Amino acid sequence: MIDELLVSATPFGVRTALMDNGEVVSFHAESNCTPSLLGNIYLAAPKRSSAAARFLAIGKKQNALLQYTGAEAVEGTSIVQVTRAGWAGKAPRVSVQPALAGRYVVLFPIGTGSSVARRIKSTKKRDQLLALAGKLSESHGGGITIRTAAEDADETSIRTEAERHRRNWLDIVEAASVAQAPTLLAHGPDLTERHIRDTLPSSAQIITDDGEMKERLSSYATKWAPEFKNRIQLTDGALFERHDAAEAMARALQPETPLDRGGRLTIEPTAALTAIDIDCGVRPGAKRNALRTASLEAASTVAREIRRRNIAGLIVIDFPRQESAESRRALMAEMRRQMKEDTVAHKVIGISESGLMEITRQRNEIPLLDALMETCSGAYAGRRPRLDALAFDIAYEARLRVQAGARTITLLTEPELASYLRSFNGEAGRDEYSTLGVWLGVRFSIREMPERRCKGWVIESE
Numbered sequence: 001m002i003d004e005l006l007v008s009a010t011p012f013g014v015r016t017a018l019m020d021n022g023e024v025v026s027f028h029a030e031s032n033c034t035p036s037l038l039g040n041i042y043l044a045a046p047k048r049s050s051a052a053a054r055f056l057a058i059g060k061k062q063n064a065l066l067q068y069t070g071a072e073a074v075e076g077t078s079i080v081q082v083t084r085a086g087w088a089g090k091a092p093r094v095s096v097q098p099a100l101a102g103r104y105v106v107l108f109p110i111g112t113g114s115s116v117a118r119r120i121k122s123t124k125k126r127d128q129l130l131a132l133a134g135k136l137s138e139s140h141g142g143g144i145t146i147r148t149a150a151e152d153a154d155e156t157s158i159r160t161e162a163e164r165h166r167r168n169w170l171d172i173v174e175a176a177s178v179a180q181a182p183t184l185l186a187h188g189p190d191l192t193e194r195h196i197r198d199t200l201p202s203s204a205q206i207i208t209d210d211g212e213m214k215e216r217l218s219s220y221a222t223k224w225a226p227e228f229k230n231r232i233q234l235t236d237g238a239l240f241e242r243h244d245a246a247e248a249m250a251r252a253l254q255p256e257t258p259l260d261r262g263g264r265l266t267i268e269p270t271a272a273l274t275a276i277d278i279d280c281g282v283r284p285g286a287k288r289n290a291l292r293t294a295s296l297e298a299a300s301t302v303a304r305e306i307r308r309r310n311i312a313g314l315i316v317i318d319f320p321r322q323e324s325a326e327s328r329r330a331l332m333a334e335m336r337r338q339m340k341e342d343t344v345a346h347k348v349i350g351i352s353e354s355g356l357m358e359i360t361r362q363r364n365e366i367p368l369l370d371a372l373m374e375t376c377s378g379a380y381a382g383r384r385p386r387l388d389a390l391a392f393d394i395a396y397e398a399r400l401r402v403q404a405g406a407r408t409i410t411l412l413t414e415p416e417l418a419s420y421l422r423s424f425n426g427e428a429g430r431d432e433y434s435t436l437g438v439w440l441g442v443r444f445s446i447r448e449m450p451e452r453r454c455k456g457w458v459i460e461s462e
Contacts, residue, residue: 029389064091315361
Protein backbone atom coordinates (compact mmCIF):
# COMPACT_ATOMS: atom_id res chain seq x y z
CA MET A 1 0.00 0.00 0.00
CA ILE A 2 1.26 3.48 -0.88
CA ASP A 3 2.42 5.24 2.30
CA GLU A 4 4.24 8.33 0.96
CA LEU A 5 3.91 10.82 -1.86
CA LEU A 6 7.08 12.76 -2.64
CA VAL A 7 6.43 16.05 -4.47
CA SER A 8 9.36 18.04 -5.87
CA ALA A 9 8.42 21.40 -7.42
CA THR A 10 10.36 24.14 -9.23
CA PRO A 11 9.27 27.02 -11.50
CA PHE A 12 9.56 24.59 -14.40
CA GLY A 13 7.23 21.84 -13.20
CA VAL A 14 6.49 19.07 -10.73
CA ARG A 15 7.83 15.55 -10.27
CA THR A 16 6.24 13.00 -7.96
CA ALA A 17 7.12 9.57 -6.60
CA LEU A 18 4.58 7.25 -5.01
CA MET A 19 6.30 5.15 -2.36
CA ASP A 20 5.44 1.85 -0.67
CA ASN A 21 7.58 0.95 2.34
CA GLY A 22 10.64 2.69 0.88
CA GLU A 23 10.19 1.33 -2.66
CA VAL A 24 9.17 3.51 -5.61
CA VAL A 25 5.82 2.42 -7.03
CA SER A 26 5.54 4.98 -9.81
CA PHE A 27 7.04 8.23 -11.10
CA HIS A 28 5.15 11.08 -12.73
CA ALA A 29 6.20 14.46 -14.12
CA GLU A 30 4.35 17.52 -15.36
CA SER A 31 5.95 20.51 -17.05
CA ASN A 32 4.77 24.08 -16.51
CA CYS A 33 5.67 24.76 -20.15
CA THR A 34 3.23 22.13 -21.41
CA PRO A 35 0.79 21.52 -18.54
CA SER A 36 -1.55 18.57 -18.75
CA LEU A 37 -5.06 19.26 -20.04
CA LEU A 38 -6.45 16.19 -18.27
CA GLY A 39 -9.78 16.94 -16.61
CA ASN A 40 -10.16 20.41 -18.17
CA ILE A 41 -13.66 21.31 -19.36
CA TYR A 42 -14.09 23.37 -22.54
CA LEU A 43 -16.75 24.84 -24.75
CA ALA A 44 -15.57 23.26 -27.99
CA ALA A 45 -16.11 24.31 -31.60
CA PRO A 46 -16.58 21.77 -34.41
CA LYS A 47 -13.71 20.98 -36.78
CA ARG A 48 -13.28 18.23 -39.35
CA SER A 49 -14.92 14.82 -38.85
CA SER A 50 -14.91 11.28 -40.22
CA ALA A 51 -17.11 8.22 -39.93
CA ALA A 52 -15.45 7.10 -36.67
CA ALA A 53 -14.28 10.29 -34.97
CA ARG A 54 -14.51 14.02 -34.90
CA PHE A 55 -11.98 16.73 -34.15
CA LEU A 56 -13.04 19.65 -31.99
CA ALA A 57 -11.25 22.94 -31.30
CA ILE A 58 -10.75 23.48 -27.57
CA GLY A 59 -8.29 26.36 -28.00
CA LYS A 60 -6.99 28.67 -30.70
CA LYS A 61 -4.16 26.25 -31.49
CA GLN A 62 -5.41 23.08 -29.80
CA ASN A 63 -7.64 20.41 -31.28
CA ALA A 64 -8.98 17.32 -29.52
CA LEU A 65 -10.34 13.97 -30.65
CA LEU A 66 -13.94 12.95 -29.94
CA GLN A 67 -14.57 9.29 -30.79
CA TYR A 68 -18.14 8.41 -31.62
CA THR A 69 -19.91 6.07 -29.21
CA GLY A 70 -23.43 6.63 -30.43
CA ALA A 71 -24.45 9.10 -27.74
CA GLU A 72 -21.47 11.31 -28.55
CA ALA A 73 -22.41 12.06 -32.15
CA VAL A 74 -23.23 15.76 -31.59
CA GLU A 75 -23.35 18.85 -33.77
CA GLY A 76 -22.39 22.46 -33.14
CA THR A 77 -20.62 23.73 -30.04
CA SER A 78 -20.59 21.45 -27.02
CA ILE A 79 -19.23 21.17 -23.49
CA VAL A 80 -16.45 18.57 -23.43
CA GLN A 81 -13.95 17.25 -20.91
CA VAL A 82 -10.42 16.01 -21.61
CA THR A 83 -10.30 12.33 -20.62
CA ARG A 84 -6.84 11.47 -21.95
CA ALA A 85 -3.81 13.71 -22.17
CA GLY A 86 -2.13 14.23 -25.52
CA TRP A 87 1.54 13.39 -26.07
CA ALA A 88 3.99 12.26 -28.73
CA GLY A 89 2.10 14.27 -31.36
CA LYS A 90 -1.28 12.73 -30.51
CA ALA A 91 -4.24 14.99 -29.78
CA PRO A 92 -5.93 14.79 -26.37
CA ARG A 93 -9.17 12.83 -26.22
CA VAL A 94 -12.41 14.38 -25.01
CA SER A 95 -15.91 13.29 -24.05
CA VAL A 96 -19.25 15.12 -24.18
CA GLN A 97 -20.24 13.35 -20.96
CA PRO A 98 -18.22 15.20 -18.28
CA ALA A 99 -17.41 13.58 -14.94
CA LEU A 100 -16.83 15.85 -11.94
CA ALA A 101 -14.70 13.72 -9.63
CA GLY A 102 -13.76 14.30 -6.02
CA ARG A 103 -12.25 12.01 -3.43
CA TYR A 104 -15.58 10.48 -2.43
CA VAL A 105 -18.05 11.13 -5.25
CA VAL A 106 -18.14 11.33 -9.05
CA LEU A 107 -21.02 13.33 -10.53
CA PHE A 108 -22.04 12.66 -14.14
CA PRO A 109 -24.21 15.73 -14.84
CA ILE A 110 -25.57 14.38 -18.12
CA GLY A 111 -25.80 10.75 -16.91
CA THR A 112 -28.26 8.82 -14.78
CA GLY A 113 -28.24 6.10 -12.14
CA SER A 114 -26.05 5.32 -9.14
CA SER A 115 -23.23 2.93 -8.35
CA VAL A 116 -20.52 2.08 -5.81
CA ALA A 117 -16.83 1.32 -6.44
CA ARG A 118 -16.14 -2.40 -6.83
CA ARG A 119 -13.17 -2.20 -4.43
CA ILE A 120 -15.62 -1.76 -1.53
CA LYS A 121 -16.18 -5.40 -0.58
CA SER A 122 -18.41 -5.19 2.52
CA THR A 123 -21.97 -6.02 1.47
CA LYS A 124 -23.45 -3.97 4.30
CA LYS A 125 -21.34 -0.91 3.45
CA ARG A 126 -22.07 -1.25 -0.26
CA ASP A 127 -25.81 -1.31 0.41
CA GLN A 128 -25.57 1.79 2.60
CA LEU A 129 -23.52 3.72 0.07
CA LEU A 130 -25.69 2.60 -2.86
CA ALA A 131 -28.78 3.86 -1.06
CA LEU A 132 -27.02 7.17 -0.42
CA ALA A 133 -25.92 7.41 -4.07
CA GLY A 134 -29.53 6.90 -5.16
CA LYS A 135 -30.72 9.73 -2.91
CA LEU A 136 -27.99 12.05 -4.19
CA SER A 137 -28.84 11.22 -7.80
CA GLU A 138 -32.50 12.04 -7.19
CA SER A 139 -31.82 15.29 -5.35
CA HIS A 140 -28.95 16.64 -7.49
CA GLY A 141 -29.81 15.08 -10.85
CA GLY A 142 -27.34 13.20 -13.03
CA GLY A 143 -25.49 9.99 -12.25
CA ILE A 144 -23.61 9.38 -9.01
CA THR A 145 -20.73 6.99 -8.31
CA ILE A 146 -19.44 6.55 -4.76
CA ARG A 147 -15.65 6.09 -4.79
CA THR A 148 -13.51 3.72 -2.71
CA ALA A 149 -12.28 6.45 -0.33
CA ALA A 150 -15.88 7.03 0.79
CA GLU A 151 -15.85 3.67 2.62
CA ASP A 152 -14.23 5.38 5.63
CA ALA A 153 -15.94 8.77 5.25
CA ASP A 154 -19.03 9.99 7.09
CA GLU A 155 -22.26 10.72 5.24
CA THR A 156 -21.98 14.48 5.79
CA SER A 157 -18.63 14.62 3.98
CA ILE A 158 -20.03 12.65 1.05
CA ARG A 159 -23.11 14.87 0.77
CA THR A 160 -21.02 18.04 1.04
CA GLU A 161 -18.77 16.95 -1.80
CA ALA A 162 -21.73 16.01 -4.00
CA GLU A 163 -23.30 19.42 -3.41
CA ARG A 164 -20.01 21.12 -4.32
CA HIS A 165 -19.95 19.17 -7.60
CA ARG A 166 -23.51 20.29 -8.36
CA ARG A 167 -22.65 23.96 -7.77
CA ASN A 168 -19.52 23.65 -9.91
CA TRP A 169 -21.54 22.19 -12.77
CA LEU A 170 -24.10 24.99 -12.59
CA ASP A 171 -21.26 27.51 -12.77
CA ILE A 172 -19.83 25.72 -15.83
CA VAL A 173 -23.19 25.70 -17.63
CA GLU A 174 -23.69 29.40 -16.86
CA ALA A 175 -20.21 30.24 -18.16
CA ALA A 176 -20.84 28.24 -21.34
CA SER A 177 -24.08 30.11 -22.02
CA VAL A 178 -22.24 33.43 -22.49
CA ALA A 179 -18.89 32.16 -23.82
CA GLN A 180 -17.69 31.95 -27.40
CA ALA A 181 -16.18 28.64 -28.48
CA PRO A 182 -13.49 27.52 -28.19
CA THR A 183 -12.84 28.49 -24.57
CA LEU A 184 -11.77 26.95 -21.26
CA LEU A 185 -14.65 26.69 -18.78
CA ALA A 186 -12.96 24.94 -15.84
CA HIS A 187 -9.48 23.69 -14.96
CA GLY A 188 -9.04 20.06 -13.98
CA PRO A 189 -6.90 19.12 -10.96
CA ASP A 190 -3.13 19.22 -11.42
CA LEU A 191 -0.82 16.22 -11.06
CA THR A 192 -0.46 16.33 -7.27
CA GLU A 193 -4.17 16.97 -6.76
CA ARG A 194 -4.99 13.96 -8.94
CA HIS A 195 -2.73 11.83 -6.75
CA ILE A 196 -4.58 12.94 -3.62
CA ARG A 197 -7.97 12.49 -5.24
CA ASP A 198 -7.43 9.16 -6.98
CA THR A 199 -4.48 7.27 -5.51
CA LEU A 200 -3.48 7.98 -1.93
CA PRO A 201 -4.92 6.03 0.99
CA SER A 202 -5.98 8.20 3.92
CA SER A 203 -2.99 7.01 5.98
CA ALA A 204 -0.36 8.25 3.48
CA GLN A 205 2.06 11.13 4.15
CA ILE A 206 2.75 13.89 1.60
CA ILE A 207 6.26 15.38 1.61
CA THR A 208 7.29 18.32 -0.57
CA ASP A 209 10.42 20.44 -0.96
CA ASP A 210 8.64 23.65 -2.02
CA GLY A 211 6.81 26.08 0.29
CA GLU A 212 4.39 27.31 -2.36
CA MET A 213 3.50 23.74 -3.26
CA LYS A 214 2.82 22.96 0.39
CA GLU A 215 0.37 25.86 0.57
CA ARG A 216 -1.40 24.71 -2.60
CA LEU A 217 -1.68 21.14 -1.33
CA SER A 218 -2.95 22.30 2.05
CA SER A 219 -5.60 24.44 0.36
CA TYR A 220 -6.72 21.54 -1.83
CA ALA A 221 -6.80 19.12 1.11
CA THR A 222 -8.89 21.52 3.20
CA LYS A 223 -11.51 21.68 0.45
CA TRP A 224 -11.48 18.17 -1.02
CA ALA A 225 -9.56 15.77 1.27
CA PRO A 226 -9.58 16.97 4.90
CA GLU A 227 -7.96 13.75 6.14
CA PHE A 228 -4.68 14.98 4.59
CA LYS A 229 -4.63 18.46 6.18
CA ASN A 230 -2.19 17.36 8.89
CA ARG A 231 -0.26 14.93 6.70
CA ILE A 232 1.54 17.45 4.46
CA GLN A 233 5.16 18.16 5.35
CA LEU A 234 7.75 20.61 4.03
CA THR A 235 11.34 19.39 4.00
CA ASP A 236 14.75 20.80 3.08
CA GLY A 237 17.45 18.91 1.25
CA ALA A 238 17.39 16.52 -1.68
CA LEU A 239 13.86 15.12 -1.50
CA PHE A 240 14.34 12.53 -4.24
CA GLU A 241 17.41 11.13 -2.51
CA ARG A 242 14.93 9.92 0.10
CA HIS A 243 14.73 6.12 -0.29
CA ASP A 244 17.05 6.50 -3.32
CA ALA A 245 14.19 7.72 -5.51
CA ALA A 246 16.55 9.81 -7.67
CA GLU A 247 18.60 6.75 -8.65
CA ALA A 248 15.43 4.75 -9.27
CA MET A 249 14.18 7.49 -11.63
CA ALA A 250 17.47 7.46 -13.53
CA ARG A 251 17.18 3.68 -13.96
CA ALA A 252 13.56 4.02 -15.12
CA LEU A 253 14.75 6.08 -18.09
CA GLN A 254 17.14 3.36 -19.28
CA PRO A 255 16.05 0.78 -21.89
CA GLU A 256 17.42 -2.16 -19.88
CA THR A 257 16.61 -3.34 -16.37
CA PRO A 258 18.56 -6.18 -14.69
CA LEU A 259 16.75 -9.14 -13.19
CA ASP A 260 17.54 -10.19 -9.64
CA ARG A 261 18.97 -13.58 -10.60
CA GLY A 262 20.72 -12.61 -13.79
CA GLY A 263 19.37 -11.69 -17.19
CA ARG A 264 17.59 -8.47 -18.10
CA LEU A 265 14.49 -6.76 -19.43
CA THR A 266 14.76 -4.65 -22.57
CA ILE A 267 11.94 -2.11 -22.83
CA GLU A 268 11.36 -0.39 -26.15
CA PRO A 269 8.41 2.01 -26.71
CA THR A 270 7.09 2.56 -30.24
CA ALA A 271 4.24 4.62 -31.65
CA ALA A 272 1.86 1.65 -31.58
CA LEU A 273 2.95 -0.37 -28.53
CA THR A 274 5.63 -0.99 -25.93
CA ALA A 275 7.71 -4.12 -26.43
CA ILE A 276 9.36 -5.85 -23.46
CA ASP A 277 11.90 -8.56 -24.19
CA ILE A 278 12.93 -10.88 -21.35
CA ASP A 279 16.29 -12.59 -21.15
CA CYS A 280 16.04 -14.72 -18.01
CA GLY A 281 19.70 -15.65 -18.05
CA VAL A 282 18.81 -19.34 -18.24
CA ARG A 283 21.01 -21.24 -20.67
CA PRO A 284 19.48 -23.18 -23.56
CA GLY A 285 18.88 -26.80 -22.57
CA ALA A 286 18.27 -25.94 -18.92
CA LYS A 287 15.67 -27.92 -17.06
CA ARG A 288 12.07 -26.95 -17.69
CA ASN A 289 11.51 -26.09 -14.01
CA ALA A 290 14.44 -23.65 -14.04
CA LEU A 291 13.00 -21.80 -17.05
CA ARG A 292 9.55 -21.71 -15.51
CA THR A 293 10.87 -20.38 -12.19
CA ALA A 294 12.94 -17.70 -13.90
CA SER A 295 9.94 -16.58 -15.98
CA LEU A 296 7.70 -16.33 -12.91
CA GLU A 297 10.32 -14.22 -11.14
CA ALA A 298 10.68 -11.99 -14.22
CA ALA A 299 6.92 -11.32 -14.14
CA SER A 300 7.40 -9.44 -10.87
CA THR A 301 10.01 -7.14 -12.42
CA VAL A 302 7.86 -6.57 -15.51
CA ALA A 303 4.86 -5.50 -13.40
CA ARG A 304 7.07 -3.22 -11.28
CA GLU A 305 8.56 -1.49 -14.32
CA ILE A 306 5.18 -1.02 -16.01
CA ARG A 307 3.93 0.91 -12.99
CA ARG A 308 7.19 2.70 -12.22
CA ARG A 309 7.56 4.00 -15.79
CA ASN A 310 3.80 4.51 -16.22
CA ILE A 311 3.79 2.50 -19.46
CA ALA A 312 0.37 2.63 -21.11
CA GLY A 313 -1.51 1.38 -24.16
CA LEU A 314 -0.69 -2.01 -25.65
CA ILE A 315 2.22 -3.80 -23.95
CA VAL A 316 3.67 -6.89 -25.64
CA ILE A 317 5.98 -9.09 -23.52
CA ASP A 318 8.26 -11.72 -24.99
CA PHE A 319 8.80 -14.28 -22.22
CA PRO A 320 10.94 -17.38 -22.87
CA ARG A 321 8.69 -19.89 -24.62
CA GLN A 322 6.72 -22.03 -22.19
CA GLU A 323 6.43 -25.55 -23.58
CA SER A 324 3.47 -26.78 -21.53
CA ALA A 325 -0.04 -25.37 -21.17
CA GLU A 326 0.36 -25.65 -17.40
CA SER A 327 3.42 -23.37 -17.46
CA ARG A 328 1.60 -20.81 -19.58
CA ARG A 329 -1.37 -20.80 -17.20
CA ALA A 330 0.96 -20.40 -14.22
CA LEU A 331 2.72 -17.48 -15.91
CA MET A 332 -0.61 -15.78 -16.69
CA ALA A 333 -1.79 -16.25 -13.11
CA GLU A 334 1.45 -14.81 -11.72
CA MET A 335 1.30 -11.76 -13.99
CA ARG A 336 -2.31 -11.06 -12.97
CA ARG A 337 -1.30 -11.38 -9.31
CA GLN A 338 1.61 -8.98 -9.76
CA MET A 339 -0.59 -6.43 -11.54
CA LYS A 340 -3.41 -6.70 -9.00
CA GLU A 341 -2.31 -3.66 -6.98
CA ASP A 342 -2.10 -1.42 -10.06
CA THR A 343 -4.70 1.34 -9.64
CA VAL A 344 -4.64 2.17 -13.38
CA ALA A 345 -7.26 0.24 -15.34
CA HIS A 346 -5.59 -2.65 -17.17
CA LYS A 347 -6.18 -6.13 -18.56
CA VAL A 348 -3.79 -9.06 -18.88
CA ILE A 349 -5.20 -10.45 -22.12
CA GLY A 350 -3.28 -13.67 -22.57
CA ILE A 351 -0.45 -15.39 -24.44
CA SER A 352 -0.80 -15.42 -28.22
CA GLU A 353 -0.05 -18.33 -30.52
CA SER A 354 3.36 -16.82 -31.18
CA GLY A 355 4.15 -16.93 -27.45
CA LEU A 356 3.77 -13.20 -26.72
CA MET A 357 1.88 -12.00 -23.65
CA GLU A 358 -0.35 -8.98 -24.20
CA ILE A 359 -1.45 -6.41 -21.62
CA THR A 360 -3.52 -3.29 -22.18
CA ARG A 361 -3.21 -0.40 -19.70
CA GLN A 362 -5.28 2.75 -19.76
CA ARG A 363 -3.61 5.92 -21.02
CA ASN A 364 -4.05 8.64 -18.38
CA GLU A 365 -0.87 10.37 -17.30
CA ILE A 366 2.04 10.86 -19.70
CA PRO A 367 4.59 8.01 -19.54
CA LEU A 368 7.75 8.97 -17.65
CA LEU A 369 9.98 8.56 -20.72
CA ASP A 370 7.85 10.96 -22.79
CA ALA A 371 7.63 13.46 -19.93
CA LEU A 372 11.41 13.73 -19.47
CA MET A 373 12.95 12.71 -22.81
CA GLU A 374 12.49 13.56 -26.47
CA THR A 375 13.34 11.71 -29.64
CA CYS A 376 16.33 12.83 -31.66
CA SER A 377 18.73 11.55 -34.27
CA GLY A 378 22.15 10.31 -33.30
CA ALA A 379 21.59 10.04 -29.51
CA TYR A 380 21.68 6.82 -27.50
CA ALA A 381 18.41 4.94 -27.95
CA GLY A 382 17.21 7.85 -30.09
CA ARG A 383 16.35 10.03 -27.07
CA ARG A 384 17.80 12.92 -25.11
CA PRO A 385 16.59 14.99 -22.13
CA ARG A 386 13.89 17.57 -22.86
CA LEU A 387 14.81 21.22 -22.31
CA ASP A 388 12.11 21.66 -19.65
CA ALA A 389 13.39 18.54 -17.86
CA LEU A 390 16.93 19.94 -17.84
CA ALA A 391 15.60 23.27 -16.53
CA PHE A 392 13.92 21.38 -13.67
CA ASP A 393 17.20 19.58 -12.86
CA ILE A 394 19.07 22.89 -12.81
CA ALA A 395 16.53 24.49 -10.46
CA TYR A 396 16.58 21.42 -8.20
CA GLU A 397 20.39 21.49 -7.92
CA ALA A 398 20.52 25.27 -7.47
CA ARG A 399 18.06 25.07 -4.57
CA LEU A 400 20.31 22.55 -2.82
CA ARG A 401 23.28 24.92 -3.24
CA VAL A 402 21.29 27.80 -1.72
CA GLN A 403 20.15 25.62 1.19
CA ALA A 404 23.84 24.82 1.78
CA GLY A 405 24.62 28.53 2.07
CA ALA A 406 25.38 29.77 -1.47
CA ARG A 407 24.42 33.39 -2.22
CA THR A 408 25.53 33.56 -5.85
CA ILE A 409 24.77 30.93 -8.52
CA THR A 410 26.33 30.82 -11.98
CA LEU A 411 25.11 28.35 -14.60
CA LEU A 412 27.56 27.32 -17.33
CA THR A 413 25.72 25.79 -20.25
CA GLU A 414 25.51 25.54 -24.02
CA PRO A 415 23.59 28.19 -26.04
CA GLU A 416 20.37 26.23 -26.72
CA LEU A 417 19.64 25.57 -23.06
CA ALA A 418 20.68 29.11 -22.10
CA SER A 419 18.28 30.54 -24.67
CA TYR A 420 15.47 28.34 -23.38
CA LEU A 421 15.99 29.43 -19.78
CA ARG A 422 16.04 33.11 -20.73
CA SER A 423 12.84 32.82 -22.76
CA PHE A 424 10.90 30.94 -20.09
CA ASN A 425 10.02 33.97 -17.98
CA GLY A 426 12.25 36.84 -19.01
CA GLU A 427 15.69 37.95 -17.91
CA ALA A 428 17.18 40.83 -15.94
CA GLY A 429 19.98 42.28 -18.04
CA ARG A 430 22.22 40.24 -20.27
CA ASP A 431 23.67 37.83 -17.71
CA GLU A 432 21.43 37.90 -14.65
CA TYR A 433 18.44 35.57 -14.96
CA SER A 434 15.35 36.69 -13.04
CA THR A 435 13.15 33.58 -12.80
CA LEU A 436 15.42 31.41 -10.67
CA GLY A 437 17.02 34.41 -8.97
CA VAL A 438 13.66 35.55 -7.57
CA TRP A 439 12.62 32.00 -6.70
CA LEU A 440 15.87 31.24 -4.90
CA GLY A 441 16.38 34.68 -3.40
CA VAL A 442 19.97 34.94 -4.71
CA ARG A 443 21.82 36.31 -7.72
CA PHE A 444 21.52 33.78 -10.56
CA SER A 445 23.42 34.31 -13.79
CA ILE A 446 23.90 32.31 -16.98
CA ARG A 447 27.15 32.03 -18.89
CA GLU A 448 27.03 30.49 -22.34
CA MET A 449 29.73 27.94 -23.13
CA PRO A 450 29.45 26.97 -26.82
CA GLU A 451 32.13 24.31 -26.40
CA ARG A 452 30.03 22.35 -23.91
CA ARG A 453 28.47 19.19 -25.25
CA CYS A 454 24.82 19.14 -26.31
CA LYS A 455 22.59 20.21 -23.41
CA GLY A 456 25.40 19.92 -20.88
CA TRP A 457 25.50 22.18 -17.85
CA VAL A 458 27.33 22.77 -14.58
CA ILE A 459 26.63 25.04 -11.61
CA GLU A 460 29.20 27.18 -9.81
CA SER A 461 28.25 28.73 -6.48
CA GLU A 462 29.74 31.06 -3.87
